Amino acid sequence: MDLLYTVSGFFVGALVGLTGVGGGSLMTPLLVLLFGFSPAVAVGTDLLFASITKMGGVWVHGRRGTVDWKVVGLLAAGSIPASLLTLVLLNYLDPKQVNALIVPLMGVALLLTALALLFKAQLLRFAKHEDLNAGWRARGLGPVTIALGAALGFLVTLTSIGAGALGVVALFLLYPLIPTVRIVGSDIAHAVPLTLVAGLGHVHMGNVDFTLLGSLLLGSLPGIYLGSHLSVKIPERVLRFTLASMLALIGFKFVGT
Numbered sequence: 001m002d003l004l005y006t007v008s009g010f011f012v013g014a015l016v017g018l019t020g021v022g023g024g025s026l027m028t029p030l031l032v033l034l035f036g037f038s039p040a041v042a043v044g045t046d047l048l049f050a051s052i053t054k055m056g057g058v059w060v061h062g063r064r065g066t067v068d069w070k071v072v073g074l075l076a077a078g079s080i081p082a083s084l085l086t087l088v089l090l091n092y093l094d095p096k097q098v099n100a101l102i103v104p105l106m107g108v109a110l111l112l113t114a115l116a117l118l119f120k121a122q123l124l125r126f127a128k129h130e131d132l133n134a135g136w137r138a139r140g141l142g143p144v145t146i147a148l149g150a151a152l153g154f155l156v157t158l159t160s161i162g163a164g165a166l167g168v169v170a171l172f173l174l175y176p177l178i179p180t181v182r183i184v185g186s187d188i189a190h191a192v193p194l195t196l197v198a199g200l201g202h203v204h205m206g207n208v209d210f211t212l213l214g215s216l217l218l219g220s221l222p223g224i225y226l227g228s229h230l231s232v233k234i235p236e237r238v239l240r241f242t243l244a245s246m247l248a249l250i251g252f253k254f255v256g257t
Helices: 002-019 024-033 039-064 069-091 095-118 120-127 136-159 165-174 180-204 210-233 236-255
Strands: none
Touching: 002 024, 002 210, 024 039, 024 095, 024 136, 024 236, 039 095, 039 136, 039 180, 039 210, 069 136, 069 180, 095 120, 095 136, 095 165, 095 236, 120 165, 136 165, 136 180, 165 180
């Protein structure tokens, strides 16, 4: 079974490298539907998995100067307290209640991710409209970014989904003048402390399978490397539509559970 986990890690890593979509959107449903892990254990294990795999990305983006640390700080000011509060609330629930809460929220998060993938180009064009670059954005950008961080902190802690595609699209809408590479770098830099804090909280609750975590990491790291190199050879539109369709189907399944 450990070999199957490693192969799954490789498969998810390759898709992450190909599409740039956060691994939580792919790994957590896979662990629940294919391997039969409880939603809480799938989420907890994937959170630590995400924090470890994204550390290398932060190092690369940091060296290149493609992280806006002010944006990262604003996001973290909302997400870390929200994550800690969510973890405290989860401690008051029994395992059945936790799983019952996670599953429909996971479905909603997957559906939102699918929509973000399908309408990414339209959303970016909307964000770059000159009328959106003034007014409320100039006056309330800090508080709105903190609120976005809080929403991501709640969603990611409960589902391990949202720190990738959803975070990037939301940042594009808020900061259309920041170059794409800095948006991506800032999102990755924010995801590491958020998933680490949330993951350690799940460790405290006994929701992390460390054998599974090691097997997933063993496969995912070469998978990400391979996927990143293949991404230039496969049309982005085909990848985005295929992945969005798959996530939407899984999302509807979880919502209806």
